[in-house]
Amino acid sequence: MNKKSFGNQLLAAPHVVWSVIFIVVPLFIMLYFAFTNADGGFTLENVKQIGLYKKAFGISILYAAIATVITLLLAYPMAYFMTKVNISSQRMLMMIVMIPMWMNFLIRTYSWITILANTGLINTFLGKLGIEPLKLINTPGAVILGMVYDFIPYMILPIYSVMSKIDKSLLEASEDLGSNAFNKFRRVILPLSRPGIISGITMVFVPSVSTFYISQKLGGNKTMLVGDVIEYFFNAGPDYYNVASAISMVLMVMILVCMVIMNRFSDDDSEGVII
Amino acid sequence: MQKEENIVQLKNISVAFDDQVILDDLSLDIKDKEFITFLGPSGCGKTTTLRLIAGFLEPDEGDVLFEGKKINGVPAYKRQVNTIFQRYALFPHLNVYENIAFGLRIKKWPENEIKAKVEEMLKLVNLTGLEKRHIDTLSGGQQQRVAIARAIANHPKVLLLDEPLAALDLKLRKDMQKELKKIQQQLGITFVFVTHDQEEALTMSDRVVVMDGGKIQQVGTPQDIYNEPENAFVADFIGESNILDGKMIRDFYVEFSGQKFDCLDKGFQENEAVDVVVRPEDVDIVPVEKGMLTGIVTSVSFLGVHYEIIVDIGGFKWMIQTTDEHFVDDKVGLFIEPDAIHIMKKSEYSGLYGDYSSYSEEIDHLSDIIEEE
């Protein structure tokens, strides 16, 4: 027994080393920079400056929230549908959902430029129909669209995996007790898929709120998200590492708070309305 | 005869999955308020039959009637039938109270009536005080009771129970058998029960339906089924039986094991080949000179209440239950009263069940192992 758990610990060792070098150490480096000035002395100046970027924080949270809601509304029916079709169709749909994830997300985002641009696919098509070109690219809508598109697999997959594990006999039991299709969904499927919804929301909201590339390419630099601010400062050179680290730290704390709140939801066993 | 109302009728039902016939032209009338049990080996179609009644499955052919009206195509949620599922199927996201209230909430009962009903149900199944508990914190027996309460709270006219006791240990199972029976009589609900435990079927039911291979082999009271099995399958499946090849010489007179016996059966053709059943407990062991048949004891096992001994008579191994002790290699006589003999028509099952030779080998094998230790 002891031997076995020691063996397990040994097996986990590379992972621990990896985590320390690439996750823990960078975290401490970030904290160090956040609380020091250019000379390496302790200071709270960087953190105090955060107020200057509250607009970026606000927009980031707003866009991420909108994108998360839209993603959920699209992904949930999709996941539900996937559990309804036969096994081979399920596999195929799964592939379709996953394939974009295998492609670099910069490229995926770029492809939307060609679709949305003023002379892009949509407007060319509209032009052929004699309709005035629409302003699609460089709008908040385009940024949110980019987020939804990039992150929707992270919503579909957890919901699908939770939903497909719901015991069929529970659905029959609810029918047996008088549930029509609507009640079956509301009283059994929806509450039982809640853990999937929660982890989907987390997995979409977190990358959305900290993204920096999508807004630059699809929002045309007009909308600075927190991620863009951080990237900007890091690119501006070592003098700005301290500010960039402070913003990163605050963003991370916010994300952690969000995750704790979400976890509350999934542990919360009180019956009744969901989310 | 008193006219009894049929609450559920199955008429010439056939069901096939992937071209494999699962139920084969099955017909059955279930009477109002009776406790009827489907008994049969695994895979014989018991669950499938329940699913037809519940509405989870439509027959390929034939009709399902409820109170005389055809209900083919009526969805499950509209049927006045509730089910206790083979593995309970309690809702893991709801506590005990909400599980039991589930059906009532759908019917939009007012909250105070729901509360009263749930409390009544909890009392009925002896779970008062566990309202707030979560399903996965309950023992198997408690979950079982919640499943019963959840189904009965809806006042179904028919309750379908699919092996509800299979997961319980022996002691708890016996208790629950009594309780279920009591609940059934108290509430006056028709119970359609499924089990593959024959003792359970015999002790609980008003009528037993013995099934095999998607067909009903026999329907009758537990006494009928045990004392007058219709064919070799039923005789073998219910209790222990010595099933012998015989010849009906004329009414009330049969020949088997090379001897002729008086019996109580009639209605066969002269010299018709038949299957003869003699229950192990109906055979008396007597001194050789008084025996109608004689044989050698080949194995003895003590089971507490009685001994189970195997006697070789002309190559056929009989099982006999006796309270007297006998020893291997004893020469004994067998005495069989006319009412101990039951005659059955030949069927597709004739000759399938043989004698107890493999049984005694098993015992020998076991005792060898014990000796080696």
Ligand SMILES: Nc1ncnc2c1ncn2[C@@H]1O[C@H](COP(=O)(O)OP(=O)(O)OP(=O)(O)O)[C@@H](O)[C@H]1O
């Ligand atoms: N949906 C299905 N698709 C294909 N075959 C099925 C299906 N449902 C049941 N069967 C088959 O039908 C036969 C009867 O099944 P059923 O569940 O009615 O048996 P049972 O008598 O309840 O057995 P057990 O005592 O093991 O529960 C089995 O051979 C089973 O494999």
Ligand SMILES: [Mg+2]
């Ligand atoms: Mg079954």
